[in-house]
Amino acid sequence: MSSLALSFDLGNLSCMVTPLLFIDGKSGFVDGKPEAYLSLNDRGLNYGHGLFETMRLSAGQLPLWSYHRQRLSVGAASLGIALDRPRLDAYLQQALEAFPADGMIKLLLTAGVGPRGYRHQSQSACYVLQYFPLPPVADPTAVRLQLCEYTLPHNERLAGIKHLNRLDQVLAAAELDEGFDGLLLDVDGNVVEALSSNVFLFDGQRWITPVLDLCGVAGVMRRLLCEDLIPRLGQQVVIKPVALASFINAREVFVCNSVRGIQPVRELQGRARWLTESNELQGFEAEKIIDQLVHAYPCFAA
Amino acid sequence: MSSLALSFDLGNLSCMVTPLLFIDGKSGFVDGKPEAYLSLNDRGLNYGHGLFETMRLSAGQLPLWSYHRQRLSVGAASLGIALDRPRLDAYLQQALEAFPADGMIKLLLTAGVGPRGYRHQSQSACYVLQYFPLPPVADPTAVRLQLCEYTLPHNERLAGIKHLNRLDQVLAAAELDEGFDGLLLDVDGNVVEALSSNVFLFDGQRWITPVLDLCGVAGVMRRLLCEDLIPRLGQQVVIKPVALASFINAREVFVCNSVRGIQPVRELQGRARWLTESNELQGFEAEKIIDQLVHAYPCFAA
Helix, strand or coil, X not given: CCCHHHCCCCHHHHHHHHHHHHCCXXXXXXXXXXXXXXXXXXXXXXXXXXXXXXXXEECCECCCHHHHHHHHXXXXXXXXXXXXXXXXXXXXHHHHHHCCCCEEEEEEEECCECCCCCXXXXXXXXXXXXXXXXXXXXXXXXXXXXXXXXXXXXXXXXXXXXXXXXXXXXXXXXXXXXXXXXEEEXXXXXXXXXXXXXXEEECCCCEEEECXXXXXXXXXXXXXXXXXXXXXXXXXXXXXXXXHHHHHCCCEEEEEECCCXXXXXXXXXXXXXXXXXXXXXXXXXXXXXXXXXXXXXXXXXX | CCCHHHXXXXXXXXXXXXXXXXXCCCCEEECCEEECEEECCEHHHHHXXXXXXXXXXXXXXXXXXXXXXXXXXHHHHHHCCCCCHHHHHHHHHHHHHHCCCCEEEEEEEECCECCCCCCCCCCCXXXXXEEECCCCCCCCCCEEEEECCCCECCCCCCCECCECCCHXXXXXXXXXXXXXXXXXXXXXXXXXXXXXXXXXXXXCCCEEEECCCCCCECCHHHHHHHHHHHHHCCXXXXXXXXXXXXXXXXXXXXXXXXXXXXXXXXXXXXXXXXXXXXXXXXXXXXXXXXXXXXXXXXXXXX
8 A cells, every 4th residue: 555654643744745745646635644545435435425626726825715615515515414614624724735836626525434325324524635736738728629428417406516426527528539628418408518617608798607506517617707707897697508509609608617717619529610720819708707817816827 | 544554465364364354344355455445546436437236245155246247347338447357256256255254245346546537548447345244124024115305317328337426325315214215216206216225016916116227226136036036936027117106006015135135115104004013924925036035045034
């Protein structure tokens, strides 16, 4: 077991040695202890009984932490996981001091170790924090989408939250060609989201993003845009069902998440093209929103 | 980390020491090594990208192994996991030699350790084997069912297989009163299964069990009954959609799984009662099937 060296009490040494231990994402903090492993009886592993947050880390800070924390709280309540805020804050502070200053942090909150069986015995939750460098981008200027055949089932109890039952995304990802992100429809054929980001489209007058009360993950960057940045520009944003035809006919499309910020969409493979080599965002409405985001959070500059 | 003592090479000592290590279910074999932990980067934990089988262990054998193995193969193909049969057989043999002779074995097959992100890189699968004693039974003669409000969403790609995305069952289990098993309907209101077993009902002429092509887990005991034991009795069994009203009006109902065998259902709380204190299976058709099962597999005697 390669974590053997980590299992001795590191005490105050941890700040000194952790950058080497954590930089490859193999190790992290599990309930405040440097570890690379989790119990076989953790309910996150056995049932996906848990949540995660993937957060941009910039200059030793998590710029969108309050949004992440709120979504985590909502998800924990939905899944019957008792989130201990002071513990979480302490573990997070410890990780921020130990991890490199820039990149991303993945937070995993599981229902913890319990006896076998679906019934939850209200044991302590488990808190995992891992550092990862920012993922590489196929094209820094824009993403290319491919329509997935796999469609998202409806589940109003689980819609919106970032739980650990992610076979929908795994099956959709398995369809994708190299260099493409996936566009996911629900079982009714409406546009929901991209594989790990939310979508916004501009119809010539206003911004539209799909309603996520039956499926999909309600991203924190989506929330920031809807509640703050787009209204602040004096523009309108509407949350509603989005038919594939409306998406294809949109004037502009972008995807967004809390790690990469906003990325314009170049095309939907074989169906639509919004950005050519010559028009790179010239006169695009999305440029104003990107400027606004970078003004508020400079780490999201391309 | 409490598995520290396990991580040294046990070599041929393992047979001697493992009963002590394994009987509490905290430890198991991970890819053939005695371990209590799994990597933080395992896709089973992060996405539920994996499968499990919970198997009755009797006199050092797994009586329904061929059925379990076939379901596992189907599931692995569905999830893009490369199941290495010789490896699995070797790990299983090792576990059977090390574990106590009676109880149950939980087999977890995950997509293994991979880089962060939904895309599967075809890394080696991970094989986990754990021993557990048989779970206690609230009432050895019959189970009591409670109708769950949570309904199972449809997903034809995942229906039938025993994957690790089990929040449906976790949410349904959270509704249950002490001493009750859950009866699960799908989003259309049809009966699908109990929380961790399949259901059969007798309409006075034939046995009926719900079709599972849109949701539910296709249990191996269900398969044994449908393909072998019930036809061998000269009785008819039909796999079809089952409305809740048909279920309530059934003459007899039982649940079955590969750990507990067949258990008659006493009641559906507040809606139906099939067994009273006075009629305990007297003249019930189910008794013939139970006799047939115990004849073929004596470990399933009550």
